Amino acid sequence: MPGPGGPGRRASFLTEEEKQQAPKITGALLRRVFSYLAPYWKQLALVLVCIAIASVCAMLPSILTGNIIDVLTGRDLGGWIGGGLSALVRLILLSLALNLAGNLIGVGETYLNNWIAQHISYDMRNQMYRHLQKMSQRFFTSANQGDIITRMTSDISGVESVITGTFTSILSNVITLTVAVVAMFRKNWILALVGMAAVPLFVLPTRLAGKKRWKLAGEAQACNDEINGILNETLSVSGQLLVKLFGREKAEYARYEEANGRMIRLNIRERMAGRWFLTMLSTLMTVGPMLLYLAGGILIMRYDSRLSVGDITVLVALLGRMYGPVNSLLNMQVEWIRSMAMFTRIFEYYDMKPEIDDRPDAKELTNAKGEIAFEDVSFSYDGEKLTLKNIRFTLHSGDCVAIVGPSGSGKSTIVNLIPRLWDPTEGRVTFDGTDVRDLTLHSLREEIGVVTQETYLFNGTIRENLLYAKPDATEEEMIQACRKANIYDFIQRQPEGLDTEVGNRGLKLSGGEKQRISIARVLLKDPALLIFDEATSALDSISEAAIQAAINPLIEERTSILIAHRLSTILAADEILVVRDGEIVERGTHAELVHAGGTYQELYETQFKGAEDAPEEREKTPREESGETSGRTPPEKKA
Numbered sequence: 001m002p003g004p005g006g007p008g009r010r011a012s013f014l015t016e017e018e019k020q021q022a023p024k025i026t027g028a029l030l031r032r033v034f035s036y037l038a039p040y041w042k043q044l045a046l047v048l049v050c051i052a053i054a055s056v057c058a059m060l061p062s063i064l065t066g067n068i069i070d071v072l073t074g075r076d077l078g079g080w081i082g083g084g085l086s087a088l089v090r091l092i093l094l095s096l097a098l099n100l101a102g103n104l105i106g107v108g109e110t111y112l113n114n115w116i117a118q119h120i121s122y123d124m125r126n127q128m129y130r131h132l133q134k135m136s137q138r139f140f141t142s143a144n145q146g147d148i149i150t151r152m153t154s155d156i157s158g159v160e161s162v163i164t165g166t167f168t169s170i171l172s173n174v175i176t177l178t179v180a181v182v183a184m185f186r187k188n189w190i191l192a193l194v195g196m197a198a199v200p201l202f203v204l205p206t207r208l209a210g211k212k213r214w215k216l217a218g219e220a221q222a223c224n225d226e227i228n229g230i231l232n233e234t235l236s237v238s239g240q241l242l243v244k245l246f247g248r249e250k251a252e253y254a255r256y257e258e259a260n261g262r263m264i265r266l267n268i269r270e271r272m273a274g275r276w277f278l279t280m281l282s283t284l285m286t287v288g289p290m291l292l293y294l295a296g297g298i299l300i301m302r303y304d305s306r307l308s309v310g311d312i313t314v315l316v317a318l319l320g321r322m323y324g325p326v327n328s329l330l331n332m333q334v335e336w337i338r339s340m341a342m343f344t345r346i347f348e349y350y351d352m353k354p355e356i357d358d359r360p361d362a363k364e365l366t367n368a369k370g371e372i373a374f375e376d377v378s379f380s381y382d383g384e385k386l387t388l389k390n391i392r393f394t395l396h397s398g399d400c401v402a403i404v405g406p407s408g409s410g411k412s413t414i415v416n417l418i419p420r421l422w423d424p425t426e427g428r429v430t431f432d433g434t435d436v437r438d439l440t441l442h443s444l445r446e447e448i449g450v451v452t453q454e455t456y457l458f459n460g461t462i463r464e465n466l467l468y469a470k471p472d473a474t475e476e477e478m479i480q481a482c483r484k485a486n487i488y489d490f491i492q493r494q495p496e497g498l499d500t501e502v503g504n505r506g507l508k509l510s511g512g513e514k515q516r517i518s519i520a521r522v523l524l525k526d527p528a529l530l531i532f533d534e535a536t537s538a539l540d541s542i543s544e545a546a547i548q549a550a551i552n553p554l555i556e557e558r559t560s561i562l563i564a565h566r567l568s569t570i571l572a573a574d575e576i577l578v579v580r581d582g583e584i585v586e587r588g589t590h591a592e593l594v595h596a597g598g599t600y601q602e603l604y605e606t607q608f609k610g611a612e613d614a615p616e617e618r619e620k621t622p623r624e625e626s627g628e629t630s631g632r633t634p635p636e637k638k639a
């Protein structure tokens with residue numbers, strides 16, 4: 001690690017928060033961390049060898065410098081080196097060769113090291129992504145979105161730097177220090193002790209000064225995060241819209257300017273603290289060598305020691321090489337705890353059990369007919385308050401049920417239990433007579449098509465959005481689906497046709513167009529059960545009519561559930577379930593409910609009427625005309 005502070009903006013001490021959250025380092029944790037390194041043990045072993053050789057190669061020239069000076073001052077070193085000009089040349093060449101060798105090995109080591117780190121983080125990222133995909137709706141609705149992204153990006157990138165930084169720096173520092181200390185003591189133990197005594201002199205004050213600097217850096221970072229938050233909030237498409245519509249430009253600017261100002265003041269203070277820090281550092285760094293010169297001089301002049309000028313030069317050079325590693329090793333504990341905390345956070349995510357998963361003995365749903373039954377289903381989001389109470393109804397294959405009720409009564413919650421976005425707290429939901437929890441999630445969801453109120457289109461072309469449902473769909477199939485969804489005319493009018501870009505989240509299209517594309521997408525999937533969740537509520541009456549025209553034939557041919565806000569939708573259903581406060585309070589046909597004096601009548605008077613023709617004047621649906629009432633449970637009113 002370069003210098004006392006370490007790389008980047010990482011403090012060389014633990015913050016209070018980090019101390020509190022320091023993980024308990026157990027054998028199990030270590031084994032788990034090392035299990036990620038294990039597949040790369042061969043490369044790791046090679047890295048260790050490289051580091052060892054490179055560290056020694058880097059140290060030796062410092063020692064040879066002493067010999068060079070001795071030869072210069074006329075000494076004969078004996079052995080194969082000897083004295084005179086030839087010895088000088090030999091020593092110089094040897095130094096250069098060692099240096100070059102050390103550097104070349106260093107290049108190889110860096111490559112290997114990064115290769116290992118990248119591969120480990122590749123493994124961990126993939127594992128995390130797969131795991132997150134399995135997490136339930138509860139996880140995504142309650143977990144902080146930023147937190148998820150941080151785990152995926154920062155924490156796993158942190159793992160890379162642990163491997164390229166922490167692990168390797170420990171090793172190379174230990175080797176460098178050992179070589180330095182051994183070499184110093186071999187030269188002269190008295191001077192070696194003097195040199196050691198100088199180390200704390202340098203290390204301690206710089207650590208104290210470092211703390212101050214990192215505190216400022218931390219504040220600047222927090223301020224920077226705040227600024228990013230403001231930018232994200234106010235410069236996004238919807239954020240800008242909000243700012244404009246509420247005329248908040250001035251206020252937002254003031255907020256931004258204030259944070260921006262605070263940030264530059266912090267930055268200046270931090271940079272200056274850094275500058276003072278450097279000044280102190282370089283002053284203290286000269287104290288050690290001076291002490292060595294003094295002690296060496298005394299030894300030579302007063303005690304006539306056999307010490308040479310070269311020896312003193314070597315000792316000074318070796319001392320200079322010790323500062324970095326000593327500091328870095330002192331920071332080791334901090335790095336170690338931080339790294340383990342990072343691994344612990346990642347493992348916490350890995351250990352979260354997917355709440356909704358396939359049972360070991362789950363069956364495939366085959367030849368689905370789309371017969372749905374709710375058997376006394378109760379459901380609670382938080383384990384306390386019941387959002388649904390004793391929901392009981394059967395939807396026979398080919399039928400259509402409309403769910404109506406005030407907002408927040410639990411309509412969406414009911415339909416979300418079918419594709420197992422959530423599981424019932426009590427009772428069971430069956431699909432073709434089998435509890436949905438006994439079916440594989442994949443085969444179950446394959447047979448359910450949901451068109452939600454908030455249509456989600458990916459940024460891409462209409463074609464790409466359609467293919468999301470069925471990657472191998474033919475052109476003809478896509479056109480058919482678009483025809484059925486009543487959107488083909490629109491697509492044909494576009495110069496690019498199916499290759500028209502929909503824009504970010506489909507923003508280039510109107511609500512009704514998006515809705516119909518999402519219907520086409522669901523149709524391509526060709527599910528046994530169709531669910532329309534308030535599919536028409538956010539639209540004007542022309543768009544609505546277009547969608548209604550698309551939906552009506554579909555519900556004739558498929559089992560479907562409509563969460564309905566409009567009379568035209570409701571009238572198309574075989575049965576209406578009226579939900580209030582999580583309970584089915586009324587059920588029956590429009591004709592049966594409209595004058596019953598209950599919730600339905602109330603909804604009809606306040607919501608459905610007015611917007612539509614009176615029911616008496618409307619045309620009958622084909623089913624009513626044929627007198628078909630299959631699967632209809634008799635009207636039943638609960639208190």
Ligand code: ADP
Nearest residue numbers: 141381387405406407408409410411412413414
């Ligand atoms: P509706 O579709 O009838 O408008 P919902 O089924 O969306 O009603 O919601 C029913 C109740 O459940 C509401 O009180 C709502 O606040 C609550 N709710 C919906 N989703 C969640 C969730 N993910 N976590 C906790 N409560 C929720």
